[in-house]
Amino acid sequence: MFSNFDFQVIIDALPYLFLEGMVFTLKLTLLAALFGTILGTILALMRLSGVWPLPQIAGTYVNFVRSLPLLLVIFWFFFLVPFIAQKIVGSPRPIPIDPFLTALITFSLFEAAYFSEIMRAGIQSLPKGQVAAGYALGLSYPQVMRRIVLPQAFRNMLPVLLTQTIVLFQDTSLVYVLSLNDFLGIAGKIGQRDGRLTEMYLFVALVYFLISFAASQAVRRLQVHTAIIR
């Protein structure tokens, strides 16, 4: 069944696929994970702060975003971001924004909702005595968070955060619908041009599988390594 396979198509496309496509995908994944974690941590802190209206705002945001399909959110942002940019700059027309930047904003804000739930679980998993001990030592709220709570929460949740990043890595393939030049997007375009979609999609599936599989095995090893035996 592989007799009329054209491996040359894949070999010819390799530089473009990886240097352009995979770089786009990885850059988007890592930056969105970074911003998503930062925003998510802020959201989690807001949610647990107990200062009206911060928990309500954060809770509504997280629940709202988590009930929408990522694709719909992608369409929303690619429609809205130029208008928001117009409002900010005060230009007479919606401003076209670099698609990578728009995708990065979309994924960061979307993933923030998921990362915030992970961070919330991480913070809540700590014994209450930790916070109390911090206050008893005379530390302020920011100090307690920065020096006691968040470092432990990050450590405990690191495997889950990384697993979510692998999910994010796979989800970035959805920018295909905007025909951006991510890994899948480029493979699709080359496959369509050469009439070799079968080879290209199989290759894409293989590469995604190898990367995600290797990453999830690494996370599993890390989990064993970082687990705190209580």
Add this chain to the structure above:
Amino acid sequence: MDKVVDWFSIFWQESAEGTGTYAYTLLLGLQLTLEISVIAAVVAFVMGSIVGVCRTLPSPLARRLSGGYVEFFRNIPLLVQLFLWYFVLPELLPRDIGMWLKQVPYSNFYTAAFGLGLFTSARVAVQLSAAITSMPRGQKLAATALGLTTRQSYTSVLLPMAYRIVFPPLTSELLNLIKNSSVALTIGVAELTQSARNMDSYTFQTFQAFTAATLIYLALNILVTMVMRRIEHGVAVPGMLVAK
């Protein structure tokens, strides 16, 4: 007031597709979203149960096969999986079967429903096997001591308990599944998200179209959550934590 009426008026306009109003277009989209979700949920539940049980069986072969199944479906993006089933599979099969497969009516709908079901089944399998292994070892031992065969100990001791434990995580998998059904639009199924895009491309009322889709997804999410909470309270194991 006039402004509000004006804002909504687009939904009552005849759609350019000639099938009714734009509100009707969105409802047709919702119907497809629901149909895909129901088929996918059944596939995910059945396959997830089989594979999930295999992951906990003593047989090394069953474990290895089910492990491979889970890794395959978990480590390839859903979108790429749908492309594999829709574009690649018919090319790899013998010519006649491939040709037949391409001509099945609504093949993109079925591809989306079954593809999504298989994708989700790997997640269900993981949850179910985790539930089975989380149970006290004594359950399995007691079943064996009573003289039950492996099959009997699963059907009358382990699984009835495991399904009750696994219910809350399965609820969130169901919600994910409904959201993921939007990926069907990439192989040309006009489900809810796509029908909002269609409405947008005919009317340029992007804001209204996307707002409507957003509200429908929200309502669907709340409805499913409420129903599942109800059932959850009924099936929860006494003495175990239940969400309020």
